[in-house]
Amino acid sequence: MVRAIRGVLIECEPAIKSIIVHLDSANNDIIIEDLDEQHLVVKENMVHVLKQKLEDRLKETYRPEEPLADSD
């Protein structure tokens, strides 16, 4: 019997996907279905939390912005 499951489709780079899979492995409370290299379906109510966690994880890789010389 065909099923329709409510969720949010996420499309991202494989590297980001592997981080999401890793975040999920702690409690298995995020991912509904792992689709392929660049797609997965997650729970609707977890998207916000996921974005937050991803942001924290990626923070250290950000280059700080070099201040522009400005003569206002």
Place this chain on the structure above:
Amino acid sequence: MSLAPQSYQLSDYLEKLPGTTFRKLYQQPSTAFAIFRRMLPALAKVFVQALLYMPSPMLLSELDVWVRAEGKMQRDRALSILRSLHIIQITPPGKDKPQELQLTTNFKNSLRLALEGGGTHSSFGVPSTLPVDPRIDIAHLDNYARKKWEDILHYVVNSVPVHGEGGGAGSGAGGPKASVKDLLLAGRLVERRSDTRGGVGITQAGFTFLLQEAGAQVWTLLLLWLEAADHSKAQQGQQAAAAESKPDSIDMLSFLFMLASLELGRAYDTDALTETRRNMLPALVDFGLIYIPREDTRQYFPTRLATTLTSGASALRSVSSGFAAATTNTSGDTSSLGTTAADAPSSKGFIIIETNYRVYAYTSSPLQIAVLALFTQLNMRFAGMVTGRLTRDSIRRAIGFGITADQIISYLAAHAHEQMVRAAAATGRPVLPPTVVDQIRLWQLENERMRTTAGFLFKDFDTPDEYAALCSYAEEIGVLVWKSDRRKMFFASKMEQLRDYLKSRKKAE
């Protein structure tokens, strides 16, 4: 698809309504006409016009003769929209009988009435026969509507936490009525927070609301209002144990469609309205959609906010068309023809952007400055001008609020200073410096590590055929987002029509 954002939101609301609601809505010629005018793509309009005077149902297969083979996708999408709005009926596929197509009765009769005139439906409003105060002219109505609407926007803007010296200066005197504030709260455009001045803070939805063009803002607020009315009705219904479905919101919605068909600057008769509609008047006055003279409440005047509710993108500057107009160097003077009252002050462009990301805004309106401060790092404020700069951080912060790069770009383009428009026209270049536009997009991209789409995952199909049929149907009606033929799964953004399709397929077997 060039459907403006406001029709998108409205269509979302309409799609959720059941068929019985549509039957009642279409009893009003003005509603049928407004839906026809506003909500349908060109091909769907052609179908409706052809079917309108057809005496008997038409074979679905004959429709193929009208549409070229490569237009099958558009045809299916048009049919799917017509079906979801309950404008056409298609008989379910059977073995012995071919599928037939016809307009639903109420819609057909009402649209005929709207086109031919006649009938005693008074669906397009009853003009007042009383003498009209000569002071109430179009300029007066525009001023009134602008004041009311800006009060509402001020209230939302002032709930922004203040950054630097530019943001959120000055508080709107008085502000909107308490009922409007409650509505904004209930619609989660703002939320109660103790750390801001007004006791409320803006939400992500509120930021998106602020950057929408006026027409979309009006519909957002009106739909919140309809939903609130439904909600309170449902609560009352539980208490009184009355099983009556909600005729109120239906009547409210068709009243809004009727207002949209009225003529600006003309007086209409209040007494000719039903009681539900008369009860709506005070709220509509608070929103600035209609004006009622204090000394004579037997007349009401629709303002520009109301009369442009269902007009096309030509009359209301939508975000995308405003962007297109600005980038194709249309001179600014056309804007005075079509913009709404609330847009009028801002439609005179005031922003100058240089290729080095500096922003100069010639304005002293706290509303415009506060909106600008959402995505600009404002540095200095002079009399009649503020200066600032677009930075990675300011754009990132805006995106954190839920504003998109496209919203920012179209806002800047739509409000670009006349000088920029003229210089661009002279050199044949786009209004905004391309480097800045590209950089804003790049800043968004580096911030968006993933793209999200809400919807439904379809899996566990019984047969490969079932998967193939449903998946290709999803593609035809334009809801397919992702699919895997190997794993027999797909992801669709909506499910209502797919569910109906599955049911009718089951029945046919």
